[in-house]
Amino acid sequence: MIAQTYARNIKTVILGDKIHIEEFAAVTRYGANVEFSDAYIQRVKASRQLVDQWIEEGRVMYGINTGFGALYTHVISTEETAQLQKNIILSHSTSVGTPLSIEEARAVILMILQHAGQGYSGIRIETLEMYRQFLNLGLTPFAPKEGSVGYLSPEAHMALVLIGEGTAYLNGELMSAKDALDRMGLKPIILGAKEGLVLTNGTTSATALxxxxxxxxxxxxxxxxxxxxxxxxxxxxxxxxxxxxxxxxxxxxxxxxxxxxxxxxxxxxxxxxxxxxxxxxxxxxxxxxxxxxxxxxxxxxxxxxxxxxxxxxxxxxxIIWWDGIDGEAISGGNPxxxxxxxxxxxxxxxxxxxxxxxxxxxxxxxxxxxxxxxxxxxxxxxxxxxxxxxxxxxxxxxxxxxxxxxxxxxxxxxxxxxxxxxxxxxxxxxxxxxxxxxxxxxxxxxxxxxxxxxxxxxxxxxxxxxxxxxxxxxxxxxxxxxxxxxxxxxxxxxxxxxxxxxxxxxxxxxxxxxxx
CATH class of the missing domain: 1.20.200.10 (Fumarase/aspartase (Central domain))
Known part of the structure; x- marks a missing residue:
């Protein structure tokens, strides 16, 4: 056999630096385990600390304490932040028809982990850890694939499982998210500020497929x-x-x-x-x-x-940008x-x-x-x-x-x-x-x-x-x-x-x- 690494031979992929197409396939198709490097964890935590700090300071930031899309002018109170994040997941779960295959859904999760793990999203490491467990335990959210223009809807269906809603596959069996989480010893989470947006935003599903x-x-x-x-x-x-x-x-x-x-x-x-x-x-x-x-x-x-x-x-x-002294949430068109x-x-x-x-x-x-x-x-x-x-x-x-x-x-x-x-x-x-x-x-x-x-x-x-x-x-x-x-x-x-x-x-x- 020639000395060459094929995706099926890769058993563990560590996120924290660049990944390539063979590592991507190793996780999504061949079930390689996913780990986070120390650098990955530290930059995610640092980005989250900025979000928490800015909320305490009362800064107005798109999607963090404002509505989404055309509703960006609607400021949301601190008390309603968690409800805002849950609402985006519920309201955006509107894709229909044939579901993503197991490997397609795994690919989307991997892309969410890789994109958010760059340290510019402000998501909690605990939330990303939950998705990492999904990959490693073989728990795959159900997500219809039809009716997306670039992102949002399939990702929202998948994020439902994090909060104990929707349905998921476990060992090929489709069941309620709550039952799937219970069988794996996992508990639903309450999304924090910006997390609903991070989980549905970006080019994750388009890139994954x-x-x-x-x-x-x-x-x-x-x-x-x-x-x-x-x-x-x-x-x-x-x-x-x-x-x-x-x-x-x-x-x-x-x-x-x-x-x-x-x-x-x-x-x-x-x-x-x-x-x-x-x-x-x-x-x-x-x-x-x-x-x-x-x-x-x-x-x-x-x-x-x-x-x-x-x-x-x-x-x-x-994105959550830090310049060494202060920072800001910069809105643009990267999705x-x-x-x-x-x-x-x-x-x-x-x-x-x-x-x-x-x-x-x-x-x-x-x-x-x-x-x-x-x-x-x-x-x-x-x-x-x-x-x-x-x-x-x-x-x-x-x-x-x-x-x-x-x-x-x-x-x-x-x-x-x-x-x-x-x-x-x-x-x-x-x-x-x-x-x-x-x-x-x-x-x-x-x-x-x-x-x-x-x-x-x-x-x-x-x-x-x-x-x-x-x-x-x-x-x-x-x-x-x-x-x-x-x-x-x-x-x-x-x-x-x-x-x-x-x-x-x-x-x-x-x-x-x-x-x-």
């Missing part, structure tokens, strides 16, 4: 290099189109790296070597793998840079989700581009006129449909992806009595990115299924490359060679899991080292 989607998109883009290389191999394509000299005269880094990946994957392939001059030139879906995959990966890497900045930011309003939204809209387009090329490669595999194999990769076409209909599935999925690639962020519907007269819609961009990448994984899985089935028709005196063989051997453990029609749905899911889990990348990297 976006990073989850991006994590899977980045894996899928590497898997696409592997699957595309295997398709080239089985279709007797030429590796000449991946020559580094060709890449050097159009020096896009990710194009060059993609071509390098393909060359390494096929380096010891007897099939690829034998057919190097079989055709002068392949179809675009084969020879343009570096160009399209490279462009998509650049977009995804640009998104990663932006999303990791967002993960490690304070996106609250107001705006434009950075997240634009990047995730772009990421959806990039993923759809990978998907559309995969579908075209798969079409070449199943079309007997193009592949020179039996139609639909089955020995007796006509009596058997073979792999005819999975390409239909690809077509339906790809149509969905194209619809979802329309940008969310170009829209704006004013809210809050026109106090929020422009709305970024970053949440919807991230939400649809989750749908896009799931469909991409299925499209790639179907191409991989066709590659696997095509090998039964190849000259068995020529061996595939070691990376291809490792993947084919893994597939053969659970997927049978199709000599006549069989139930394909389980096999498609198995191959999608191979992609989603990153296992296909691990198999290849065990043979040739880290993919670019």
């Amino acid at each position: 976006g990073v989850l989607a991006l994590y899977d998109m980045l894996k899928a883009s590497k898997a696409a290099d592997v699957i595309g290389s295997m398709t080239l191999e089985v279709l007797k394509g030429t590796t000449r189109a991946f020559d580094d000299r060709l890449m050097g005269v159009r020096p896009h880094e990710d194009q060059r790296h993609t071509a390098y990946n393909v060359r390494r994957i096929l380096k010891d392939s007897e099939i690829a070597k034998h057919h190097e001059n079989y055709r002068l030139q392949d179809a675009l879906s084969i020879r343009c793998i570096p160009q399209l995959h490279g462009a998509a990966k650049k977009t995804l890497k640009d998104a990663l840079k932006t999303m990791e900045i967002e993960m490690n930011s304070c996106c609250d309003n107001p 705006d989700s434009s950075y997240v939204g634009i990047e995730m809209d772009s990421a959806c387009i990039a993923a759809t581009m990978i998907g559309k090329m995969s579908e075209r490669r798969n079409n070449r595999l199943v079309d007997g006129n193009l592949s020179a194999y039996p139609w639909f990769l089955v020995k007796k076409p006509g009596l058997n449909s073979g792999l005819m209909i999975p390409q239909y599935t690809q077509a339906g999925l790809l149509n969905d992806m194209k619809i979802l690639s329309h940008p969310a962020t170009v829209d704006s519907i004013p809210t809050c009595g026109n106090q929020e007269d422009y709305v970024a819609m970053g949440y919807n961009a991230s939400k649809k990115a989750r749908q896009v990448v799931e469909k991409l994984e299925y499209i790639l899985a179907i191409e991989l299924l066709s590659v696997f089935q095509a090998h039964q028709f190849m000259d068995n005196t020529l061996q595939p490359g070691a990376p291809s063989k490792a993947v084919l051997d893994e597939i053969a453990l659970t997927v049978s060679i199709m000599e006549e029609d069989l139930y394909l749905y389980p096999h498609i899911n198995t191959l999608r899991d191979l992609i989603h889990s990153g296992r296909i990348i691990e198999l290849v990297e065990e043979k040739i080292g880290k993919l670019e």
Whole structure:
């Protein structure tokens, strides 16, 4: 096994400094424990002390002792502060429909902890500790996902559980928040000044869903290099189109790296070597793998840079600023989700581009006129449909992806009595990115299924490359060679899991080292 850290191998994540996408996935998907560093705890406490001090001094501060949004001119008395914070949670719990998945809800909690832990929010450490316990104990708030323009509503549903309201999952069972807290030995808390605002404000849910989607998109883009290389191999394509000299005269880094990946994957392939001059030139879906995959990966890497900045930011309003002598609560627009939204809209387009090329490669595999194999990769076409209909599935999925690639962020519907007269819609961009990448994984899985089935028709005196063989051997453990029609749905899911889990990348990297 190569020396590389995968998210599933990280057992503990300590908040207090920057976190990266692998640590994020370790907590949200693989259940790594979360701890707070001493620096984290100290800066949260220092920020809270300022809030308490300013309340005692009678300062008027947005969201701390005023109403929210368009109601910012309404000053709230000290005696009503706790009720104000509870009211924001109750009144903002209005998202509807299908709930966030367990990993999505965990991701939002992690982002709340990371954003508030920067020390500019004024929340109590006790409140953040409660959410930390939720992550570590497997207690997950129920939160409907539909009906957010950037933040507020899903986060409010989740915060209900802190105060003993709403519902939560415990070991997969949905129950009242009170019962879930009781089973874990936890008590509901009373929110202090500003805490209701901190828990619902910012880009936490948009960032959380976006990073989850991006994590899977980045894996899928590497898997696409592997699957595309295997398709080239089985279709007797030429590796000449991946020559580094060709890449050097159009020096896009990710194009060059993609071509390098393909060359390494096929380096010891007897099939690829034998057919190097079989055709002068392949179809675009084969020879343009570096160009399209490279462009998509650049977009995804640009998104990663932006999303990791967002993960490690304070996106609250107001922020609590301390200058060493005094300080102030500074109101502004950091909860705006434009950075997240634009990047995730772009990421959806990039993923759809990978998907559309995969579908075209798969079409070449199943079309007997193009592949020179039996139609639909089955020995007796006509009596058997073979792999005819999975390409239909690809077509339906790809149509969905194209619809979802329309940008969310170009829209704006004013809210809050026109106090929020422009709305970024970053949440919807991230939400649809989750749908896009799931469909991409299925499209790639179907191409991989066709590659696997095509090998039964190849000259068995020529061996595939070691990376291809490792993947084919893994597939053969659970997927049978199709000599006549069989139930394909389980096999498609198995191959999608191979992609989603990153296992296909691990198999290849065990043979040739880290993919670019």
